[in-house]
Amino acid sequence: MATLAAHPVIRLSHPDRLFIGGSWIEPAKGGRIEVISAHSEAVIATVAEATEADMDAAVAAARHAFDEGPWPRMDPAERAAWLRKLHAALEPRVPELVRAWIDQIGSLATVAPFVIGGGMATLQFTIDQAETYPFVETRAPADGHGEAMIVREPVGVAVTIVPWNNPFGIMISKVAGALLAGCTVIMKPAPETPIEAFIIAEAADEIGLPAGVLNLVPSHREAADHLVRNPGVDKVSLTGSTIAGKRVASVCGERLARCTLELGGKSAAIVLDDYDLEAAAKMLTSTIIMSAGQVCATLSRVIVSKHRHDALVEAIRAEMEKVRVGDPFDPATQLGPLALERQRDRVLGYVEAGNAGGARLVFGGGRPLHLARGYYVEPTLFSCVDRSMKIAQEEIFGPVLSVLPVAGEADAIRAANASDFGLYGAVFTHDRESAYRVARGMRTGTVTHNIFRFDPHLPFGGFKQSGIGREGGVAGITSYTELKSILLDAPADV
Known part of the structure; x- marks a missing residue:
């Protein structure tokens, strides 16, 4: 270490x-x-x-x-x-x-x-x-x-x-x-x-x-x-x-x-039906734990077809199980603490709201038992999230990922846009034309294809309340x- x-x-x-x-x-x-x-x-x-x-x-x-x-x-x-x-x-x-x-x-x-x-x-x-x-x-x-x-x-x-x-x-x-x-x-x-x-x-x-x-x-x-x-x-x-x-x-x-x-942002990742779920799970997990989820653009809403919802949730859960939470100076650590005590309490409050609102807590949701000090929260996954729920609408700013089932591509775009925010988004598909079509439909300032990334040479900002x-x-x-x-x-x- x-x-x-x-x-x-x-x-x-x-x-x-x-x-x-x-x-x-x-x-x-x-x-x-x-x-x-x-x-x-x-x-x-x-x-x-x-x-x-x-x-x-x-x-x-x-x-x-x-x-x-x-x-x-x-x-x-x-x-x-x-x-x-x-x-x-x-x-x-x-x-x-x-x-x-x-x-x-x-x-x-x-x-x-x-x-x-x-x-x-x-x-x-x-x-x-x-x-x-x-x-x-x-x-x-x-x-x-x-x-x-x-x-x-x-x-x-x-x-x-x-x-x-x-x-x-x-x-x-x-x-x-x-x-x-x-x-x-x-x-x-x-x-x-x-x-x-x-x-x-x-x-x-x-x-x-x-x-x-x-x-x-x-x-x-x-x-x-x-x-x-x-x-x-x-x-x-x-x-x-x-x-x-x-x-x-x-x-x-x-x-x-x-x-x-x-x-702020409540950025959506749309996973189309042709994209590999294991690859999507790896990318989405690594994104939500980046800086403990404290990134305004982080992909905190995952939108996927109903018939693939359970399989994607299971793939993400398996990836979250592998995440090592600990000392930020340890090179093996993948998820460090939240920045502030009040931020940790805020995130835990949203976990409670997710449970109370009817979403299913699949993984995490608490403080790691092996860490007595520091403002840590486990990587957290909710499934069966409705687009109107609090955890799907409000910026949590923590390592909490919500998966929303939808009827298809058009419904996915509607779900992505069913937010007061419009800062960032992503579309996961192997088809470039589909990626472009979905990106144009998303009301957000930046859309990326199959990855979470920034280009400092490009303008950055948001639609709506972003x-x-x-x-x-x-x-x-x-x-x-x-x-x-x-x-x-x-x-x-x-």
Whole structure:
């Protein structure tokens, strides 16, 4: 088994301070946030807590840097050069970022390096877009006189709010897109997982990023709400729950501030009749235990024809029996703990709701008996789930899989769409035309074929209550820009 000693110690230079206006400052009220390990339940870090006065100071710093500073007036290539420096400063700290993710939410040590590496790759991808992104386009005007220009300008001061389940990957994606676009940024990490944002801020400080361009204010909900309400904020980018998204949308709507919302999901996997059930069972089991089911896009609803339902349930049950639950530092572990005590209790509450609602609990549903510490829940399987049941409608965010029987392909699409969410989905079939047909029928932002995967070069976001707008890829830059049309009497030299 791997040990804690085999992994690097996380060394934060200023855990008791906030990063505002290019300086590390004491929080106005001296508040502190304790960070708890998901697997040991011990306090692993204590960091500064921002309150309302600190939020106002961060907005003032970001506002000044945008209105008066050089950042939005730089050529995109200059901003890309700064982002390359940021990438270089973060590179030697990747092992600390890996350790932070394992410690804070119980991610597997065998998986964490790939996820952190994915975040670094996203940063590099964004840097590379500086050469080709259409910040300025020229064309002939409709009346044939002079020149028309379409320019993409930075939206202004952007607040980036990220959840606890992937704190580095999501934060660095937002920060990279916003900074390349020319925005100034205020990072608001989840209070449960602030360490990654501190490392990003320390890297920005190390390279001498212009003051106020990137700021850090960890906080709880009340101060975050104050931050979003500040009229100096032009754009809020939130990844989080649908409840949080509705709150941010309503606040931004009051003053027509821009917002991008990547919210919850209840993603469906449709297994068509030609697909091998054993292969489907392996993929679906490995997906629902990924990060203990704490992935907004995870395939938590399995939709299959009635005559194949029992056979697929049995195949999944057999796969779940093989899953090893345990210490995330053990390379043999396949399922680690949930990130938080309240999340474990929430998941167990949904298991109770599944039982009470008439679904059949086939496997799991409780805490592993051999683990006295940590927020663990067994891989859990429900069969005979009706699409109207609570466990089929609400996001559980845990290793709980529901299997829904349907009458055929058309009914499968109806069942997949019988949800307030529309973030992600998958179709399992050996027929490409069928896969495309079903994918087009699913009301969801991403659909994959025979696998659970992401492509950071593509836009990501949801239909319905899964959000507004898109992030990732080129869309992750565009979301931080405003379009301006300029009509000139003569061509401009730009």
